Amino acid sequence: MSMKLIETVTLSSPTLNIVFSSIPQTGTDLLVHLSARSARATVTDDVMMVINSDTTSGRYTMRQVLGSGAGVASTSNTTYWGMYLGEISAANSTANVFGSVTAYIANYAGSTAKHAMADAVSENNATEAYQHLQALLYNQTTAITALRLTSMNGQNFVAGTTASLYTITKGSDGITTNI
Amino acid sequence: MPTPTYVPLANYTLPSSFGTFSFTNIPNTYRDLVIVTTTSQAVAGSEMRIRFNSDSGSNYPIVYAGGYGIGTPFSGGSTAPSQITPSATVGESGTMMVTMHILDYAQTNKHKPGLVRSHDVTASGLQMQAFRWASTAAITSVSFISLGGSLAAGSTFAIYGVHA
Numbered sequence: 001m002s003m004k005l006i007e008t009v010t011l012s013s014p015t016l017n018i019v020f021s022s023i024p025q026t027g028t029d030l031l032v033h034l035s036a037r038s039a040r041a042t043v044t045d046d047v048m049m050v051i052n053s054d055t056t057s058g059r060y061t062m063r064q065v066l067g068s069g070a071g072v073a074s075t076s077n078t079t080y081w082g083m084y085l086g087e088i089s090a091a092n093s094t095a096n097v098f099g100s101v102t103a104y105i106a107n108y109a110g111s112t113a114k115h116a117m118a119d120a121v122s123e124n125n126a127t128e129a130y131q132h133l134q135a136l137l138y139n140q141t142t143a144i145t146a147l148r149l150t151s152m153n154g155q156n157f158v159a160g161t162t163a164s165l166y167t168i169t170k171g172s173d174g175i176t177t178n179i
Numbered sequence: 180m181p182t183p184t185y186v187p188l189a190n191y192t193l194p195s196s197f198g199t200f201s202f203t204n205i206p207n208t209y210r211d212l213v214i215v216t217t218t219s220q221a222v223a224g225s226e227m228r229i230r231f232n233s234d235s236g237s238n239y240p241i242v243y244a245g246g247y248g249i250g251t252p253f254s255g256g257s258t259a260p261s262q263i264t265p266s267a268t269v270g271e272s273g274t275m276m277v278t279m280h281i282l283d284y285a286q287t288n289k290h291k292p293g294l295v296r297s298h299d300v301t302a303s304g305l306q307m308q309a310f311r312w313a314s315t316a317a318i319t320s321v322s323f324i325s326l327g328g329s330l331a332a333g334s335t336f337a338i339y340g341v342h343a
Binding site: 002003028029061062063064065072073074075076104106107112113115116117133134135136137168169170171172173175176177178179 | 184185186187188189190191200201202203204205206215217244245246247248249250251252274276278296298299300301304305307333335336337338339340
């Protein structure tokens, strides 16, 4: 089986960080699924993913396309302290509604810069809701051994927030060939 | 025992520059295919194209949307491309990551729909595409072709099968 669940974290109380540590180095790619709501007193909050506890500005590059339901924009940033995954639902959004995030990191255990894609949506039964499509880069060549999911604005994830980490491992079936 | 997901079929890292790389002899025993690549061009400004079963006909209608991290996002479509072009701009720069999902790839009673996401953070931005390969043939090969140059050493390719 190539797609393997490494760990699932479900919060039973408000928590600032969700950390996956000691990530096994036997996979090829990483997949993160996050269902989250923030305690921030706004409609949305911003989710960051810090690699290997590295919060050095200038090591993370982001380009995104985002839609608000009323417009669309494309922006970029090279000074964040983590991978910016997008927006999730927060305290002023519809009650009991959680945002969703998926992040895919290629070749996480290799010795090249780390490329990733992410999708995020903040659910809200109102006109203010956002969808993000992210192109992400961590320009360090060290293997990824830890990931920290956290709010950009220092707010807690609420109870019920769930995060899962999977590895996807390349291989061969002995039939499909390369030329 | 649960049904395996993302069954690894093949993978390759280019030891040197190649003009074309292909996965061949893809078995017809899965429902969908997932392909993940990280590639760069040996000649700046070249770009990667993707074809199925070496089909170079105008059989890859597509709709797309994306952005460059600045300015106005773009969207559009084309009814008769002769390949899939993941890059958001004409000519790539830096490393491009591509994920591709091909649905019902082995079915012989339908055209083949699929989704592509691509990004070249250092230059071209990001793009999402929905395509249809206008053929009822089962997909048995996927080719990655460098237009204008060659795929650089270190480029990686991985293909997975997904069971129904």
